[in-house]
Amino acid sequence: MQTTRPTPLLGGLSPAQFMKRHWQKKPLLVRNAFPGFQPLLAPRELFALAAREEVESRVVMREGKSWRLQRGPFARRALPALKRKDWTLLVQGVDLHDEAAHALLHRFSFLPAARLDDLMISFATDGGGVGPHFDSYDVFLLQAQGQRRWRIGRQDDLALQEGVPLKILENFRAEEEYVLNPGDMLYLPPRYAHDGVAVGECQTYSIGFRAPAQAELARELLQRIADEAAGDAPERLYRDASQPATDAPGAVPAALAEFAQAALAAALKDASALDRALGEYLTEPKSNVWFEPARAPRRLQGVRLDPRTRMLHDRRHVFINGEAWRAGGRDAALMRRLADRRRLEPREVADASEAARELLLSWCEAGWLHAEGGGA
Incomplete structure (x- = not known):
């Protein structure tokens, strides 16, 4: 992506300007970020996703001052009637199950893929919402169908209401208010309070960016390093042959x-x-993600990563779905292009070494990668 070229996606800012002025700093409202935008899934298709075991879904209902939260999967008859007001269906990780949603998510590839989390779709009837709250991560809120009224504010008081199943702010104070139409988008940095309420039936897409907590990251990395070190060499035991007798055994x-x-x-x-x-x-798949093994193609031409595949690289390695490979030379450049663009053209695959093509074929067999351009 051209990071210095202005784009309607960011209201005429270039990605470089957006990152400098807004990312993790202040909100940005973009009118007509996606001109002529149409929802990628009809409500009935979204409801069908919410009925699947491997898809994370929730229903939030407001009843006066009370809130109810239910977790899916949901049979269609288990969802409230469309004529009923004040309810919301949240479907997480739609990009893992729909190619168009996956492509939309990667319109934001001016940001590191290591930070990209998922695309959540919120379907709501009139008055539906999840209450005033804040997120601990950056989010782009894209209006896909109907209208939603957003009230937002930079808030220091983050106390939450007690006795409700949602993290709803106790004393929300809005500073700005917008009504978003299809194609409009609102960016919010972490901990920026917001409250979105549907104006009629609507769909809103949330493009979220994960931010690992420092303690969690340290715990995970230390565990992985310890496990690897334990398998590398014979265990060295503590020895204390020179330990004197002690009168303080504690x-x-x-x-x-x-x-x-x-x-x-x-x-x-x-x-x-x-x-x-x-x-x-960073590339470990989520617990509800699995891949269907497939037969490797007879002849490998172009390839594309499965929407569920996470692939990254650093100076020495390529990483894919929780596994690491050392990479160098021409093949390393090829694998980095695959991680960055999520596909390789036939001519690029043709230039790969035999070892690299064998690796790509093994990823096809695992379901991590799919062949394009024939040869199946």
């Missing part, structure tokens, strides 16, 4: 504390181990 021996520090330093000494653990963690 005290931690200084030598044991030093042994622990040395163990941690040894595990973190290899910088590539940390890089590898990070890439594997």
Whole structure:
């Protein structure tokens, strides 16, 4: 993507300007970000997705000052009637199940794929919403059908209402208000309070960006590094042949504390181990994602990543669906293009080494990659 070229997607800003002025700083309202936009799924298609076991879905209903939350899957007859007001269906990860939704998500490829989370669709009847709240991540809110009224505000008081099944702000104070029409889009940075209410029947698409918590990330990386280190060499046990008799048995021996520090330093000494653990963690599929194995094509031409596949790269590795490969030379450049563009043209595959083509074929068999242009 041309990061310095102005685009209607960002209201005439270039991606570079948007990142400097707005990303994680302040909201941006874009009228007609997607001219002539039509919903990618009709309501009945969205309801069919919400009925599937592997799809995360929720229904939120407002009854006066009370709120109800139900979790899917939902048979169609289990959803409220369309003529009933004040209810919302939320379907998570639609990009994993619909090619058009997946393509829409990747219109935002001026941002690192490591941060890209998913596309959630919110279907609501008149008055439907989830109450005033804030998210801990960046989000683009694209209006797909009907209208939604948004009230937003930078809020320091993040206290939540008690006794409700949703994280609803206790004292929400709006500073701005907008009504979005199909094709309009609103960007909000993390922790920016907002309340969206449907004006008639509507669909809103939320393009969300994950931000791992520091403690969670540290815990996950340390565990992965420790598991790898344990398999690399014979276990070294603590030895204390020079330990004297003690009259304070409850005290931690200084030598044991030093042994622990040395163990941690040894595990973190290899910088590539940390890089590898990070890439594997960032590409690990979500727990509700699985792939259907397939027969490898007889002749490999163009290829494209499955919408559910997560693929990243760093200086030494390529990562795909929680696994890492060392990469160098021409094949490394090829795999990085695949991670960046999510597809390779036939001429690019033809230039790959035999080893690289064998790897691509194995990914086809795993269902991570699909062949294009014949040869199946």
